[in-house]
Amino acid sequence: MCGIGGAWGPEAARLVLAMEPWLLHRGHEGVGYAYLRNGELKLGRPPEDAEAAVIHTRYSTTGPYQQALQPVLAKHRDMELALVFNGTIVNYRRLDPKAKFDGEALAKALAREVWELGLEQGVASVYAKLVGAASLIALTHEGILTVRDVRGIRPLAVKQHGGSFAAASETVALDGGLELAPGTAVFYGRRIATWKVAEEPAQRLCALEYVYFAHFASELGGKSVYAVRRELGRALAEAEEVADAIDVVTYVPETARVIAEAYASALGKPLVEAVVKSRFAGRIFISPPHARSPATAFKVLRGHVEGRGVALVDDSLIRGTNIRAVVKMLREVGAREVHVRIASPPVKWPCFFGMDFQTRRELAAYARSVEAVRHLVGADTLAYLPLDKFRQILGGAVCYACFTGEYPVAIDVEETERELARAPPSRRLAETGL
CATH class of the missing domain: 3.40.50.2020 (Rossmann fold)
Structure with missing residues (x-):
C-alpha cells in the first residue's frame, strides 16, 4: 500500500506538494517526487515552474525497506516516463527479469510496450500480463497517464483544477474529485483521452x-x-x-x-x-x-x-x-x-x-x-x-x-x-x- 499523486498544468507543483501530508497515512518509509520542466524529466522536489509532477509515499511490499524507490524513471528508445504505483505485482520478474522490485519492472514494461504498441494498446498489453494489483500514475513528455487497477483493488481519483489536472490515491488528497472506475485509463496533456484497459471484471476494492x-x-x-x-x-x-x-x-x-x-x-x-x-x-x-x-x-x-x-x-x-x-x-x-x-x-x-x-x-x-x-x-x-x-x-x-x-x-x-x-x-x- 502506498500513496500516489500527480498533476499536469500551471499549478502542478503546488497541487502535488500539497498532496504529501494527505498521502502519508498510506506510506511513510520514504517520499519521492519527479517532475517535467523545460522538456526534461527529473527526480526531485518540483520547482514552482514545473509543467507536471508526481509524488509517491512508500509503504513497502517488495524491495528493501526504508527507501524511497519511486518514482521510477524508465526509457525505451524515445519513450521516457516517471512512474509511481500503488499495489503489488506478484509476477514482476516475468515483466522484467532484471528488475529489483515490482515498480521498476512495471515502469520498464510500460515504457517498452507503449513505444512498441502505442499508448492505448501498450497499457492494455502490460495489464494483461501482470498478476496482482496496480493503480498507477506515469508522467511523460506529452502528458500524465493515470490507470486504475482493473479490479479496483487499489483506489485512484482525479480532479480538474482550473487549467490543471490532478490525480491521487484518495479523494481527501484532492479536496474531492471523481473516483476512476476499475480498469479506466485517463491521459491528460498535449492530448486528452479516456479508455478502458481491459474487459471489466468484477470490482474488488480492498476491504x-x-x-x-x-x-x-x-x-x-x-x-x-x-x-x-x-x-x-x-x-x-x-x-x-x-x-x-x-x-x-x-x-x-x-x-x-x-x-x-x-x-x-x-x-x-x-x-x-x-x-x-x-x-x-x-x-x-x-x-x-x-x-x-x-x-x-x-x-x-x-x-x-x-x-x-x-x-x-x-x-x-x-x-x-x-x-x-x-x-x-x-x-x-x-x-x-x-x-x-x-x-x-x-x-x-x-x-x-x-x-x-x-x-x-x-x-x-x-x-x-x-x-x-x-x-x-x-x-x-x-x-x-x-x-x-x-x-x-x-x-x-x-x-x-x-x-x-x-x-x-x-x-x-x-x-x-x-x-x-x-x-x-x-x-x-x-x-x-x-
Whole structure:
C-alpha cells in the first residue's frame, strides 16, 4: 500500500506538494517526487515552474525497506516516463527479469510496450500480463497517464483544477474529485483521452481500505469511509455479549477512533482517551518490522481505566503485536478486565495485492481459534465482527481474500509465498514470535 499523486498544468507543483501530508497515512518509509520542466524529466522536489509532477509515499511490499524507490524513471528508445504505483505485482520478474522490485519492472514494461504498441494498446498489453494489483500514475513528455487497477483493488481519483489536472490515491488528497472506475485509463496533456484497459471484471476494492488504510475523510466505492466505520462500530455494539462487564470504552489510536465512538455511543458507555500514541511514531502497522515498537509508541493513562472493565476497540487484528502490547499496558495500570473488540473478521490469509503480510505464519489468526488468539493477546474476552455482518456493511464489490482465502484471481498461495520469499534478506519479514 502506498500513496500516489500527480498533476499536469500551471499549478502542478503546488497541487502535488500539497498532496504529501494527505498521502502519508498510506506510506511513510520514504517520499519521492519527479517532475517535467523545460522538456526534461527529473527526480526531485518540483520547482514552482514545473509543467507536471508526481509524488509517491512508500509503504513497502517488495524491495528493501526504508527507501524511497519511486518514482521510477524508465526509457525505451524515445519513450521516457516517471512512474509511481500503488499495489503489488506478484509476477514482476516475468515483466522484467532484471528488475529489483515490482515498480521498476512495471515502469520498464510500460515504457517498452507503449513505444512498441502505442499508448492505448501498450497499457492494455502490460495489464494483461501482470498478476496482482496496480493503480498507477506515469508522467511523460506529452502528458500524465493515470490507470486504475482493473479490479479496483487499489483506489485512484482525479480532479480538474482550473487549467490543471490532478490525480491521487484518495479523494481527501484532492479536496474531492471523481473516483476512476476499475480498469479506466485517463491521459491528460498535449492530448486528452479516456479508455478502458481491459474487459471489466468484477470490482474488488480492498476491504482493509475501508477498515484501516484510507483516511476517514475520503470516499471509496461511492461511500464515505467515515460513515462505513461508524456502521462497523454500531454493528460491534449490536453483537456485544458482555456489556455489563464494560465500564469504559477505549481504542488503539488512531484509525479505530471513529469505530470506537460509534460502539461506545450504541452501548451507552463513556469513550475515554486511555491509550495515547506519540504523534511522531507514524502508523506502526505499515512500518518496517524492526520499527514496529508499540512499547515506545503507546502510553496508557491510569486514571481512565484503573479498577474498571475496559473494552479495547481496534479496526483489525493482523499480527497481534499492537493489541498484545496495549492489553499488557492496560493491565499494568490496573484495568480490572480487558475485552478486545475487532471491527472486522479474523485475518487468516496473506495479501498479495498491496499489503505487507505476505505469509500465513505472521498472521495471529492463521490456524488459530478465536480462543487461542484471545490467549495470545492476553485479553479476558475477544470478539470479531462476524463476516456476514462485515460483508453486509461493505458490500459485494469488495476483496475479502485476507479473511476468506478466496482471491480475486486464481493464485497458488504456497507458490506465491515461495516466490516472494526469494526477495533479498532486507525485504524478508522477521519472525513475529506469534
